[in-house]
Amino acid sequence: MAQQALPVREARLGKPLGTAGKEGTREALRWRSGSGRGTGREVSGVALLLPGGGPTGVRRPSPVAALAVRPLAVRLAKAGRPEGLTAHVVRYRCSGWNGPDAHPARDATWALDEVVRRYGDVPVCLVGTGMGARAALHAAGHPAVNSVLALAPWLPGPGQDSEPDPVKQLVGRQVLLVHGTNDERTDPDLSYRYAERAKKINRDTCRFEVHSDGHSLHQHRAEVLALAADFMLGSLFARGYSRPVKDALAAPPPLGLRMPLATGFGASLRH
Template sequence: MAQEAVPVRGARLGRAAGATGAEATVHGVVLLLPHGEPVSTRRQSPVAAAAARLLARRLAREGRPEGLVTHVVRYRYRGWNGSASHPVEDARWAADEAVRRYGDVPVCLAGTGMGARAALHAADHPAVNSVLALAPWLPEQRGRACPDPVKQLTGRQVLLVHGTNDERTDPELSYRLAERAKKINRDVCRFEVHTDGHGLSQHRAEVLALAADFVLGAVFARGYSRPVRDALAAPPPLGLRMPLAAGFGASLRH
C-alpha cells in the first residue's frame, strides 16, 4: 500500500493582539502554542486555536501599556508526529518571525497540552526568555533511556501549571520534568490546581491571573506576585507542588 503523502504547508502567526498600530512600540512578544494530537497531519484544530486566543487576549490586555504583543501560532499540522516534532519546529520558526517583525525583544512561549511540550522543547531559541506550560503533554517514554530534555531551559524563567485531576495529561510527569529542570535552573516553579482537570476550567480566573502575573513579570522583569516569588524560591517539592489559591489575582503584588 502506498504511503500517504504529508501535505506541504507553512506555519503562520495569527493576528496580533496588544500593542499594535502605527504609533505602538513593541517591547515583548508572547507566542501561544495550542494543544494538538500525538499523530496527525490534519490542519490545526480551530477549537484548540480558539482556546489559545482566550489566553492571548488576556495577556494582550494586561500587557498593552508596557508594549506587549501576542500571537497564536498556526501549526502546519496538528500532530506532534514522533521524531518529526512538527510543533517544535513551528515554535522556533515563530520565534524567528517575531524577531524579524519586532526586533530584539524578549519572547515568551506559552503552550497548552502538546503546545506546552513544544514550548518547553523550543526554549533554546535565543530570543526566548520564558516558558509558560499549562497541563503539558509529556508521554511516558517507554523503551527509551532519555525522557524529555531540560537542558534547554537553562537561563529561562519557567512556570508549569497542572490540574491534579487531569485525566488526559499526567500531572506526575510534569512534576518529574520540573524536578529535573530545577536541578539545573533555579528559575523553575510549578503550581497545582487542586481538583481541576485538563482544561483548567474550574479555576479559570485564577489560572489566567497566574499566567498574566508570570508572563508580564518574566518578559518585562518587573517582578512577580508573592506566591510566584515563594514558589521560585522554595526547594522541591514545595516549589514544584505549590497550590494555586482560590481567588488568586484579586489582590496581586502585595
C-alpha cells in the same frame, strides 16, 4: 525512524493582539508621536501562544485548537498593553506531534524566527497548552526566549520515548508549569518529574498545582489566567512577581514544584 513528510504548507502567526493592534509590520507599530518602552507605542515584548493537539496527525489543525487559547492570548495582551506587549497564536502546519518529527516544536522555532524578523530583539514568553506546552519547552533554547509557561503539558511517560524530553535548553529561562491534579488527559506526575529534572539545572523553575481541576483548568480559570499574566509580566518586563510565584521559585523541591494555586489568586488584578 524517517521523518514524516508533510503536505506543502507553512506555519503561520495569527493576527497580533495588543500593542500592534490590527497591523503587523514594524513600521506600523510606532506612533507618529514617538516610541518608547512602557508607553504602549512599540512592541517591547511578545507572548507566543502554542495551542494543543494530538500525538499524531499530519492534517491541518482544526481552528478549534487556536480558538481555545485565544481567551488566554487576549488576557495576556490586555495585561501587557501598557508595557508594549503583543500576542500571537501560532497556527501549526499539522495537528500532531508525530514522534521524533516533533512538528509543533519546529513550528514554534519558526514562529520565534518570525517574531525576531518582525519586531527585532524583543523578549518572548512562550505560552503553551497540552501538546503546545511540550512544544514551548522544546523550543525554549531559541535566543529570543526569555520565559516559558507550560499549562497542563503533555509529556511522554516511561517507555513512550527512547529518552526523556530534554531540559538543558531551559537554562537561563524563567519557567512555570501549571497542572490540574485531576487531569485525566495529561499526567500531572509526569510534569512534576520533568520540573524536578529542570530545577536541578535551572533554579528559575517552578510549578503550580491546581487542586481538583482537570485538563482544561476551567474550574479555576480566573486564577489560572491571573497567574499566567503575573508570570508573563514579571518575566518579560521585570515588574516583580507576586508573592506566591516568588516563593515557588525560591523554594526547593518538592515545595516549589507542588505550590498550590490559591482560590482567589489575583482577584485584585481583575477589577
